[in-house]
Every structure is written in structure tokens, then in C-alpha cells.
Amino acid sequence: MSRPSTPLRQFVLKVHSRCDLACDHCYVYEHADQSWRTRPKVISDETVSWTAMRIAEHVKAHALDRVHVVLHGGEPLLAGPDRLERVAAELRGHLDGICALDLRVHTNGVLLDERFCEVFAAHGVKVGVSLDGDRAANDRHRRFADGRSSHDLVLRAVELLRARPQLYAGLLCTVDVANDPVAVYRALTALEPPRIDFLLPHATWDTPPPRPAPTAYADWLIEIFEIWAADGGAPPVRMFESILSTSRGGSSLTESLGLQPSDLVVIETDGSYEQADSLKTAFDGAPATGLHVLRDTLDEVARHTGVLARQQGLAGLCGQCRACPVVDSCGGGLYAHRHRRGSGFANPSVYCADLLKLITHIRARTPEPTHALPSAALGALASGFGGGDEVGHLAESQRSLRRALLAAVNAELGPDGGEGAGPMVRRAWELITGLDGTHPGAVEAVLAHPYVRVWAAECLRDGRHAGHLANVAAAAAVRAGVTAALDVRVLGGAVHLPSLGALEVDPAGAGRTARPETGPAAHPAGRTARLEVSGGRIALDGGADLDPRACGEWPGWHPVRRLSAGGLSVALEDTDPFRDCHQWPAAGRLTGDRASAWQRAFAEAWALIESELPAYAPGLRAGLSVLTPLAPAPGGREVSSTARHAFGAVAAALPDDPATLALLVVHEFQHVKLGAVLDILDLYDEGDTRLFYAPWRDDPRPLEGLLQGTYAHIAVTDFWRVRRHAGPGRAEAQFARWRRDTAEAIETLAASGALTPLGGRFVTEMRRSVAAWLDEPVSEAAEAEAARSARVHRERWTAAVSPQV
Amino acid sequence: MNASGEKQADVTSDVRDLRDVPLSLVGRADFDGIVRRILPGSPEVRRVPVAAFNSSI
Numbered sequence: 116m117s118r119p120s121t122p123l124r125q126f127v128l129k130v131h132s133r134c135d136l137a138c139d140h141c142y143v144y145e146h147a148d149q150s151w152r153t154r155p156k157v158i159s160d161e162t163v164s165w166t167a168m169r170i171a172e173h174v175k176a177h178a179l180d181r182v183h184v185v186l187h188g189g190e191p192l193l194a195g196p197d198r199l200e201r202v203a204a205e206l207r208g209h210l211d212g213i214c215a216l217d218l219r220v221h222t223n224g225v226l227l228d229e230r231f232c233e234v235f236a237a238h239g240v241k242v243g244v245s246l247d248g249d250r251a252a253n254d255r256h257r258r259f260a261d262g263r264s265s266h267d268l269v270l271r272a273v274e275l276l277r278a279r280p281q282l283y284a285g286l287l288c289t290v291d292v293a294n295d296p297v298a299v300y301r302a303l304t305a306l307e308p309p310r311i312d313f314l315l316p317h318a319t320w321d322t323p324p325p326r327p328a329p330t331a332y333a334d335w336l337i338e339i340f341e342i343w344a345a346d347g348g349a350p351p352v353r354m355f356e357s358i359l360s361t362s363r364g365g366s367s368l369t370e371s372l373g374l375q376p377s378d379l380v381v382i383e384t385d386g387s388y389e390q391a392d393s394l395k396t397a398f399d400g401a402p403a404t405g406l407h408v409l410r411d412t413l414d415e416v417a418r419h420t421g422v423l424a425r426q427q428g429l430a431g432l433c434g435q436c437r438a439c440p441v442v443d444s445c446g447g448g449l450y451a452h453r454h455r456r457g458s459g460f461a462n463p464s465v466y467c468a469d470l471l472k473l474i475t476h477i478r479a480r481t482p483e484p485t486h487a488l489p490s491a492a493l494g495a496l497a498s499g500f501g502g503g504d505e506v507g508h509l510a511e512s513q514r515s516l517r518r519a520l521l522a523a524v525n526a527e528l529g530p531d532g533g534e535g536a537g538p539m540v541r542r543a544w545e546l547i548t549g550l551d552g553t554h555p556g557a558v559e560a561v562l563a564h565p566y567v568r569v570w571a572a573e574c575l576r577d578g579r580h581a582g583h584l585a586n587v588a589a590a591a592a593v594r595a596g597v598t599a600a601l602d603v604r605v606l607g608g609a610v611h612l613p614s615l616g617a618l619e620v621d622p623a624g625a626g627r628t629a630r631p632e633t634g635p636a637a638h639p640a641g642r643t644a645r646l647e648v649s650g651g652r653i654a655l656d657g658g659a660d661l662d663p664r665a666c667g668e669w670p671g672w673h674p675v676r677r678l679s680a681g682g683l684s685v686a687l688e689d690t691d692p693f694r695d696c697h698q699w700p701a702a703g704r705l706t707g708d709r710a711s712a713w714q715r716a717f718a719e720a721w722a723l724i725e726s727e728l729p730a731y732a733p734g735l736r737a738g739l740s741v742l743t744p745l746a747p748a749p750g751g752r753e754v755s756s757t758a759r760h761a762f763g764a765v766a767a768a769l770p771d772d773p774a775t776l777a778l779l780v781v782h783e784f785q786h787v788k789l790g791a792v793l794d795i796l797d798l799y800d801e802g803d804t805r806l807f808y809a810p811w812r813d814d815p816r817p818l819e820g821l822l823q824g825t826y827a828h829i830a831v832t833d834f835w836r837v838r839r840h841a842g843p844g845r846a847e848a849q850f851a852r853w854r855r856d857t858a859e860a861i862e863t864l865a866a867s868g869a870l871t872p873l874g875g876r877f878v879t880e881m882r883r884s885v886a887a888w889l890d891e892p893v894s895e896a897a898e899a900e901a902a903r904s905a906r907v908h909r910e911r912w913t914a915a916v917s918p919q920v
Numbered sequence: 921m922n923a924s925g926e927k928q929a930d931v932t933s934d935v936r937d938l939r940d941v942p943l944s945l946v947g948r949a950d951f952d953g954i955v956r957r958i959l960p961g962s963p964e965v966r967r968v969p970v971a972a973f974n975s976s977i
Contacts, residue, residue: 348942356945365947484937487930515938519954522946548944558943572959760958794958795933801960873931 121426122177123413125379126170126184127392130158130202132384134190136223137260140289142317143189148395148402154384157194162386163202165408167209173413174214180538181215186240187381187392192226196234203238215538219243219284223257224272225265232279241284242276244269246306248288248299255291273306285310285350292331296338310351313339315371317396320455320465333472340477351552358477361444371449372470374442376426380416382408390421393451397460401451424460425450433461441474486512486795493796493873496788497880499829502733509791510738513762516794517562520571521547521587527574528581539602539643543585546592546599554595561590564614564686565741565764566693572760573693580604582641583611583693590615592648593663599649605642606692609673610655615663617690618655619671620644673704678714678742680721686741687713688764694743697756697766702744712769713744719773720780727837731781731830738763738791739784755779757786762794778834785827798822798874799867807863808912810856810905815916818869822878825860829884832857836888851893851901858885859905 132154134144143151174182184206186199194202203218210216220235224244235242246269247253254264276283286308288299303311315332318324328334336354343352357367367373370391381389381402386409389402404419416422429437432447439445447453448464455462464470488496492505525544528537551558561567570583582604590612592599603610609617620642647654654660661669676687687710688694695701705713725732740763747768748754753775755767765783770776792798799818806815809824816824832853839846861882864870870878935957936950 356942360945360947362949363941363945363947364949364952365945485933486935486937487932490931493931511939512933512935512937515935516954516958518938518941518943518946519936519951520958522943523951523955526948526951548942551943575955575959795935796931 121376121378121417122179123173123378123380123417123422124179124182126166126182127187127379127381128158128163128166128184128202129154129188129381129383130163130186130191130199131189131193132156133193134188134223135193135225135259136190136257136265138256138258140256140291140316142393142396148397148399150383150395150400150403151189156384157198158202158384158386160201160205162382162384162408163205165386166382167205169408169413170206171209171213174210176414179214180541181217182210183217183219186218186220188222190223190226191220192222192231196230199231199240200234200238203234203240207238215542217241221245221287222272223265224269227272227275229275232275232282235282236279240282242282243284243287243312244273244276245287245289246273246303247291248294249302252291252294252299252302255294256289270306273308277307280309283309285312287312287314289314289316290332290335291316292325292327292335296335297342300339300342304346304350308350310353312353312369315449315452315466315469317393317449317451318465319397319452320462322396323465330468330472332466332469333476336469336473337476340473340480344480349552355477358444358474359481361446362474362478362481364443367444367446370425372444373446374428375446376428377422377450378426380413380422388413388416388419390419391425391450393449395451397451397454398456401454433463435463435467439463439471441471441478444474444478445470486515488792488796493792493877494880496792497877498884499785499826499833499881500730500734500884501788502730503737506734506737506788509788509795510762512795513568513791514559514563517568517571520568520575521562521584524571524574524581524584527578528584539582539585539604542601543588546601547584547588550588550591550595550597554591554597557594557596558591560594561587561614563740563763564691565758565761566688566691566696567613568762569696569758569760570613570693573696580606580641580693582643585643586611587613589646589648589653593651593653596651597648600645600647602643603646605644609671609690610644610646611690611692612653612663613691614675614686616672616674618653618661618663619673620655676710678717680718681725683721683736683739685717685739688741688743694761694764694766696758696761697743697745699745699748699754699756699766699768701766702746702768705744709744709769713742716769716773716776717742720776723774723777724781727841728777728781728834730833731784734788735780735784738787739765739780741765742767742780744769753779755783757783757790759790762787762791774838778831781830781834782827785830786823789823789826792877793819796873797871798877799871800869803867803869805867805869807867808909810859810908813912813915818864818867821860822864822874825857825864826881828853828857828860829881832885832888836891839893847893847897848900850888851897852904854885854888855901855905858882858889861885 132151133156139145170182218239219241221243247257250266253266257265286303288303290313316324340355343355353368357369357372361367361373367375370377370379379391381392383389386407388404388406394402404416406416436442436447448466448470450460452464452466453460453462488508492508495501495505528540547558567587574580585601585603589601589603593615605620609619611617645656651664652660652662661672673690675690677684678687689702689705743764743766745754745766745768753770757765765780767779803818806817807821809816809821811824835846835850835853839850861878864878935954938946938950
């Protein structure tokens with residue numbers, strides 16, 4: 116027996132087939148299918164047990180990490196709290212431990228009371244409530260059989276849920292275009308729902324919806340969309356979010372939109388499997404499968420022709436839909452809404468005109484802005500400088516790059532999560548996307564850590580270390596102060612929380628290497644540990660908790676220390692496993708004494724920068740966030756580095772002289788700035804593979820290397836230009852040498868023919884800075900020595916490498 | 921080459937501004953261009969290691 120192509124993940128369990136309201140727009144009782152008349156009123160314990168067993172069987176067969184079960188009706192609360200407790204317990208008993216169970220109940224709210232809430236709290240059942248808006252809107256349809264309003268009772272139910280926010284799933288509102296859309300939306304948002312679902316009333320081409328204008332439903336929803344967009348897209352509205360997501364190539368959040376295959380099945384009170392509930396509106400018997408939970412597996416349901424028909428994506432749509440420009444978002448609309456006698460479901464939706472207008476409107480209202488640099492800011496940066504505002508522009512564009520990389524990592528990992536880390540990655544993605552909505556500052560603070568981008572880039576290249584996404588999410592949860600528990604990746608015997616530090620899991624194995632467990636011999640799935648986060652504190656595998664942001668000391672905790680000087684604070688990063696991305700090896704965890712030596716050197720270096728190189732200080736304040744210690748180089752050479760993906764980080768071995776540290780920092784930060792410019796703007800033709808002479812290198816350099824080196828040497832030249840006043844002699848010779856070499860390199864760039872017009876402007880500004888320095892007086896001896904060393908280097912280089920160039 | 925153009929006083933990039941796009945809604949159409957730009961897959965495109973500052977200064 117072959118496997119179904121799409122496993123089922125959503126299960127609607129009908130626990131009661133009758134309702135205490137008599138809504139005249141209800142598809143269950145008022146539309147074509149009348150099968151409710153023959154169903155038992157209440158689901159039996161035996162049917163519930165079989166259902167739970169069937170779902171568990173399906174979960175194991177397809178290694179599903181998460182399923183969704185909705186307790187539904189009729190009105191599910193008519194089943195009573197005791198029966199619902201048995202239902203929830205039975206489902207959790209079969210499913211907890213083998214997958215994540217998202218358990219919900221959809222109710223009209225009329226019967227909801229504390230007893231129900233206690234049951235739902237005990238069994239982790241979230242509650243969605245149907246409410247059509249303000250009193251007038253709600254009472255248009257949602258009334259008792261004797262005509263009484265249900266509005267007060269529903270509001271009372273919502274208040275119970277607002278007092279228990281962990282139970283409150285959201286509000287479901289069926290659209291009626293006779294209602295005032297603004298009044299409806301304001302009434303719903305006043306109840307602070309975590310999410311709003313607007314549902315188009317079920318209809319077909321044979322029984323079309325009331326339509327006072329050709330696109331009345333689009334017009335009604337557009338009015339709400341405009342308010343929603345002006346309010347910043349909160350609270351989440353599933354329909355709008357789905358259109359935005361699918362317009363960007365993402366997934367829909369509802370089966371009524373998008374091209375994703377349906378993975379939903381209904382289990383009726385008598386144990387019959389049915390297709391989507393909405394099909395009740397098409398014709399009598401439309402949802403039926405002829406299959407039953409006591410006899411048939413869910414694999415057999417998934418192979419049912421009716422179920423398969425809703426899994427065909429674009430190929431399952433009629434020609435008109437396939438040719439439509441918004442088909443990616445619309446997906447033909449809800450399957451049931453396509454039905455017409457004679458042609459069945461091979462039609463556009465009866466809401467086609469509305470969907471086209473709504474989607475087109477939302478797409479047009481949400482243009483795709485791109486980053487830009489003010490021309491003056493680019494000029495300032497090109498001159499070799501750039502203050503807080505200019506570097507701030509670059510830092511802002513980096514935020515977009517990081518968000519793109521993180522989303523790409525999540526998308527590339529797919530359902531498996533890469534490295535077999537599926538549930539771990541999925542949980543992490545849910546956590547971090549949730550925090551992005553509720554605590555965006557906390558998420559940004561972690562993503563801004565330079566080595567998060569380095570990790571994301573490496574993960575996209577080779578798919579390894581996918582599980583580190585959980586560590587990123589955990590760090591954000593700590594900063595947000597929320598409660599969360601998740602499996603995180605262990606590297607080198609420690610759990611690394613980007614921007615915060617590392618917690619040893621295995622004290623014997625941590626900190627001995629700069630980049631543990633990242634070599635090819637590392638276990639592909641990696642080691643994990645359970646991390647609990649609450650109120651900014653963390654605890655590992657049920658152990659004692661600690662505050663990673665406090666100054667206290669805890670055994671095995673290695674916080675990211677900070678260096679501070681003159682109001683500037685940067686991280687001294689010697690814990691992050693992805694920091695070893697520089698040309699020189701990263702140092703391991705520093706001793707307290709070495710960290711103190713860094714603090715002293717940094718304070719002196721920063722004082723020098725502020726006093727002697729003040730033009731660089733504002734840019735550094737705006738962009739320098741991390742100093743990464745490198746291992747000392749052989750022979751005591753001063754080494755430093757930047758990495759293209761580590762915006763904001765400068766790495767260096769601690770030099771003996773703080774003035775040298777100042778030079779290393781301003782030099783390297785030039786690379787940080789130019790790298791960020793190149794991240795968003797094209798300054799040269801990347802297809803030009805020629806190599807060029809760089810006066811400071813013994814090897815020929817590609818154009819980007821020459822550009823980077825030249826840009827950095829503007830700062831080097833400036834450093835010695837300033838320093839020669841404090842100590843002539845060597846400093847003057849250095850100034851004479853670097854201004855000559857930098858000026859020569861600028862002319863090489865300008866004559867390369869590989870610069871874009873923008874790159875040409877950029878290099879012109881570089882030239883302007885250096886040209887002014889060429890006129891500054893230096894001694895004849897220094898000038899002569901600079902000319903001599905340049906000539907010797909060029910001759911030696913030409914002899915050694917000219918055949919390559 | 922996706923050279924950037926200048927519009928009024930701004931130099932515009934083709935890098936999408938995703939700062940206000942909820943992370944959950946950042947889709948392939950958003951990130952594909954950025955990933956291609958900063959993680960070039962073409963072997964002809966060489967992103968050079970830079971810096972390697974040494975004690976020659």
C-alpha cells in the first residue's frame with residue numbers, strides 16, 4: 116500500500132452535533148448537507164479513543180512532529196466539561212510524547228464558564244470564539260432559536276478568556292457586508308484578541324452570497340485592511356497575513372487561500388471521516404468519504420480522491436485560475452466556494468472578483484521598499500570617514516540582511532529542520548517569530564550580534580549547525596524576559612547564547628578550543644540540552660537557574676564581558692563558537708587578568724581615538740559592537756581582522772601598545788564600513804576577475820581586495836598624519852609612505868575600468884581626502900624614503916608576480 | 921550587474937527593506953535577492969578576505 120503524498124496534520128473532531136444557537140447563516144444546519152440529522156448528538160468515548168489512536172498511528176507512520184486538533188460542533192461545549200475533559204485527556208494521552216499537540220476548541224461561547232476554563236487550562240486547550248462584531252452585527256445572525264441575542268453571553272465568555280490569556284486563541288468573525296466594517300473591526304479589537312479570523316460566508320455559484328455590489332466583500336475587507344495597516348498590522352488578521360505572506364512567496368496561514376495542499380480531515384460524532392467541513396455548503400453528502408475511524412486508517416483517508424483533489428496546488432485549478440496573476444495568494448479560494456452544478460469544483464471561487472480586488476489592493480498598498488543611502492552620507496563614507504548618522508544608515512540596512520538570512524535558514528531547513536533537528540528548529544522559529552511581534556527589541560539585540568549573521572551564512576552554505584537557531588531564539592527569550600522551554604544546541608560542551616555567553620554542560624570539554632565541535636568529524640545531529648527560560652533567568656536540564664545578564668558568578672557560566680571607555684561599551688567576545696571566522700585563529704576564553712588587560716588597552720586606545728582621531732569616533736560609536744580577541748601571532752606580529760558577515764566586529768590580538776590597538780581598530784572598522792556599503796550597493800563589476808597591484812601586498816589583488824585595502828589605508832594614512840605631530844620621525848616616514856601608496860592605489864582603482872558609475876564617484880571622494888594630504892609638508896628624507904620603498908616594492912612585486920597579472 | 925541608481929538625494933539599493941516585515945512573513949521573494957547578493961554562489965564571484973593587517977606598518 117503506497118503512502119499518501121501529504122500526511123494529514125489537522126483534525127476537526129466533532130464532539131457534539133447540535134447547537135444552542137440558531138444562526139441563520141450556519142453552514143452545518145442551514146446549507147445543502149443535512150447529515151447532522153442522522154448523527155449522534157454526542158461523540159462516544161469509544162469513538163474518541165479510536166480517533167486518538169488513529170492520529171497517533173498516523174503521527175508515527177509519518178514521523179510528524181506536530182498536529183492540530185480542533186474540538187468542534189455544532190457547539191462543542193454542549194458536550195459538557197466532564198466529557199470534554201475526557202476527550203482532551205484521551206488525545207493528550209495518545210499524542211503527548213510522540214509529537215506536539217496543538218489542541219483547540221471553537222465555540223460560540225454561550226456556555227463558557229470557569230469550570231470549562233479549568234478543564235481547558237488543565238489540558239492545554241486554547242479557545243477560539245465566534246463573534247461577528249458589535250452587537251448589531253452579531254445579532255444579525257447569531258441568535259437563539261427564540262430570537263434572543265447571544266451578544267452579552269459571548270462577551271462574558273471573552274472576558275473569561277482575557278482573564279486567562281494562555282487560553283485565548285482569538286475571534287472568528289463571519290463577514291456580512293450589511294454590517295459596518297469599521298464598527299465590526301473596532302468591536303473585535305476592543306476585546307484584545309490574539310488573532311482575528313474573517314471568514315467569508317460559505318456559498319457556491321448555485322447559491323451565491325448576498326452581493327449588493329460586484330465586489331462588496333472586497334470593499335468591506337479593504338476598509339478593515341486600511342485600519343489594520345495603519346495600526347501597524349496588529350492584532351494579527353489571518354486573511355491579511357496570508358495574503359502578505361503568499362505575495363512574498365511564503366505560506367498561507369489558512370486553507371481558504373494559497374496553493375498549499377490541504378491536510379485537514381473531519382471526524383464526525385459517529386466516527387465517520389469527512390472532508391473539509393465547508394463542503395457541507397456544496398451539496399448534500401459532499402464531505403462524505405465512506406470511511407470510518409473504527410475501520411479505516413488516516414492513510415486511507417489521505418488517499419481518498421476527494422482529499423487528494425484538494426492537494427493538487429496549481430495543477431488542481433481551472434484554466435482561468437491558473438492564468439490569474441494573484442493565484443499564488445488566492446489559490447482558487449476555498450475549495451467549497453468553487454462548486455457549480457455541472458462543472459463541479461473546476462471553477463474559480465464564487466468570490467473570485469472579491470479575492471482578485473482584495474489581493475491586488477493589498478499588494479499595491481504594501482510596496483516593497485528598498486534601502487537607500489542619502490547621497491551626502493555616501494559621500495562622507497566614501498571620503499574615508501562617516502559619522503554616527505552615516506554608519507547608522509549602514510547598521511539599519513544590516514537589520515534587513517540579518518532578517519533575510521534568518522528567514523532563509525528557516526526556509527532552507529524545511530520540515531526536517533536539517534541535521535534531523537526538525538522539531539527543535541520549528542519550535543525555535545515559532546519562539547523567535549512570536550518574540551519578533553511581542554518583543555522586537557529583544558530579537559533585534561540578538562540578531563545584531565555580529566556572529567549570528569556569520570552562523571546564518573555558514574548554515575546556508577553547508578546546512579550544518581541548524582540547531583543553533585534554538586540558541587538564537589533562547590537568547591532572545593532571555594532578553595525578552597518571557598517564559599519558554601526549548602531544546603538548544605550544545606557545542607564544545609557548552610550552550611552558547613549569542614550576545615550573552617556560554618553555559619557549560621560538560622565542564623571538562625568547554626573552552627578548550629576556540630571553535631569546538633564544528634569540524635568535519637563532529638556528529639551531524641549535534642548534542643542538545645533542555646533550556647528553561649523565565650524572567651530573564653535560565654536553567655539547564657532542570658538544574659539551578661542563573662541570571663545571564665547579571666554580574667553574579669555561577670559555576671560553568673561564562674558571560675560575554677564588556678569593555679567600556681568614554682561612554683562607549685563593546686562586547687569582548689570570547690565565547691561565541693562562530694567568532695572563529697577571521698583570517699587569524701580566535702583566542703580561547705580569556706582569563707580575568709587578560710580581560711583586564713584588554714580593558715586597560717581599550718580605554719587608552721579609545722582615549723587616543725577621541726583626542727587625536729575624533730572624526731572616526733562617532734562612526735565607531737554607531738557601529739562597533741564587538742571586539743574579538745585573536746590568538747597571538749607568531750613572532751609577536753600585530754594581527755587584526757574583520758569578516759564580511761560580522762558587521763560591527765573587529766578582531767585583534769592584543770598589541771603591546773594601546774596606540775597600535777587604536778590603529779588596528781580604525782583600520783579594521785574601515786573594512787566594516789565598506790563591507791556594509793558593498794552589501795547594499797554595487798561599486799564595481801563583480802564579473803571582472805583581473806588582479807591588480809596593491810602597494811601593501813606581495814600578492815596581486817582582485818578589485819574588491821584593492822578597494823578594501825585602499826579604503827582602509829586612508830585611515831592608516833590619517834593615523835600617521837596625526838601621530839607625526841606627537842612623535843615625528845617614524846610617524847612622519849609612515850605618513851609619507853602610506854599617503855603615496857594610498858594615492859597610487861586610488862589611481863589604479865580609478866583607471867581599472869571596473870568601477871560602476873557609483874563606484875567611480877566613491878573613489879573620487881577617496882581621492883579628494885588623500886589628495887589634500889599630499890600637499891602637507893614632510894621632510895625631504897621621509898619623502899625620499901617613501902619613494903624608495905615604493906619603487907623597491909613595485910620592482911620586487913613585478914619580478915615575482917607580473918606573469919600572473 | 922544590478923547597478924544602483926540615484927533618486928533625488930538618495931542612492932537607492934535593490935536590497936529590500938525588511939525591518940518592518942514580521943519575521944514570520946519574510947518569504948522567499950523577500951530573501952532570495954538578498955541571499956544571492958551577500959552569499960554569491962557563482963564561482964567567478966570572489967569575495968576576498970580582507971584586512972589581514974600585519975606588522976609591516
